[in-house]
Amino acid sequence: MKDYRLVAPQFGGPEVIEAVALEPAPVAPGKVRVRHHAIGVNFIDTYHRTGLYPQPLPAPLGVEASGVVEAVGDAVSGWRPGDRVAYAIATPGSYASWQDVDAGRLLALPDSIPDDKAAAMLLKGLTVEILINGCARIQPGQSALVLAAAGGVGRLLVQWLSAIGVRVIAHAGSAEKAAIAGALGASTALHCPFADLAAAVRAATDGKGVDVVFDGVGADSWEASLDSLGRRGLMVSFGNASGPVPPFSPLELAKRGSLSVVRPRLYDYIVERSELEASAAALFGMIADGRLDVEIGLRLPLSEAAEAHRALEGRATTGSVILTV
Numbered sequence: 001m002k003d004y005r006l007v008a009p010q011f012g013g014p015e016v017i018e019a020v021a022l023e024p025a026p027v028a029p030g031k032v033r034v035r036h037h038a039i040g041v042n043f044i045d046t047y048h049r050t051g052l053y054p055q056p057l058p059a060p061l062g063v064e065a066s067g068v069v070e071a072v073g074d075a076v077s078g079w080r081p082g083d084r085v086a087y088a089i090a091t092p093g094s095y096a097s098w099q100d101v102d103a104g105r106l107l108a109l110p111d112s113i114p115d116d117k118a119a120a121m122l123l124k125g126l127t128v129e130i131l132i133n134g135c136a137r138i139q140p141g142q143s144a145l146v147l148a149a150a151g152g153v154g155r156l157l158v159q160w161l162s163a164i165g166v167r168v169i170a171h172a173g174s175a176e177k178a179a180i181a182g183a184l185g186a187s188t189a190l191h192c193p194f195a196d197l198a199a200a201v202r203a204a205t206d207g208k209g210v211d212v213v214f215d216g217v218g219a220d221s222w223e224a225s226l227d228s229l230g231r232r233g234l235m236v237s238f239g240n241a242s243g244p245v246p247p248f249s250p251l252e253l254a255k256r257g258s259l260s261v262v263r264p265r266l267y268d269y270i271v272e273r274s275e276l277e278a279s280a281a282a283l284f285g286m287i288a289d290g291r292l293d294v295e296i297g298l299r300l301p302l303s304e305a306a307e308a309h310r311a312l313e314g315r316a317t318t319g320s321v322i323l324t325v
Helices: 043-050 115-136 152-163 175-183 194-204 219-227 250-255 273-288 302-313
Strands: 004-008 018-021 031-041 064-072 084-088 098-102 143-146 167-171 188-190 210-215 229-237 260-262 296-301 320-324
Touching: 031 084, 031 115, 031 302, 043 302, 064 098, 064 115, 084 115, 115 152, 115 210, 115 229, 115 273, 115 296, 115 320, 143 152, 152 167, 152 175, 167 175, 167 194, 175 188, 188 194, 194 219, 210 219, 219 229, 296 302, 302 320
Parallel strands: 143 167, 143 210, 167 188, 210 229, 229 260, 296 320
Antiparallel strands: 004 018, 031 064, 031 098, 031 320, 064 084
């Protein structure tokens, strides 16, 4: 079929993903049709596919893409056919040849950022910006533990934190991935079992623990992350790669030193157009200054999205994963 989108007609593994034809239709008022060139693959896509984050069935997949404006609906200003754009939106559907997007959620791409890099970094980069500046508000001289430090978000966290003067302790699933994190700026790069992580972090911090933990792993790392925090430390729990964190009592935070926990969602930090533009400007500025490098660890055609999901869930990737159209 010429134009199509990928959906999950039922919740399940990567094998449930199937293609559905996209029929031409007028662009609705306030919308912009984006012809995709590259599509970002993120863990949230797997949550939509499995039903961890339920969507109406058949569940559309994908929340991020880059490409060019193909057409605009009525009541749209500021965009015209041919403009290079990217988006990261809350409503899934980017695993497609094209998608109609609210005009206010599009971002113009600088000439210095190619389509593939845009799709590889926009959602992850905006996430990192709000984690650092919106949630942690971490300062130079403080310390942070970054889990899954060689993955798409982890790589950007390590680089960004290091660039602003934060001491980064990185943890990854193998010696090879830990070495990647070290090369990106982590002062200490670990690959020990989670059962040994807190002791290793305290050994690296003279027994104090870190000021902030950035944890996108979830269930498997929860206890280790809490135990790695110093007094009045902050846990930023932003992902469920190993499953959602277990229920816990606030008393667990008190007895570990009056800890705090935040569970942020990107789209609560970029609600207003001004918030989206400010976050994107900070991200694009880090890239323009050369302080943030985006690696594409795996690229596959859109038709092989299921294989991309298998690789992501199997921890077989480093950097970002994209689909090309």
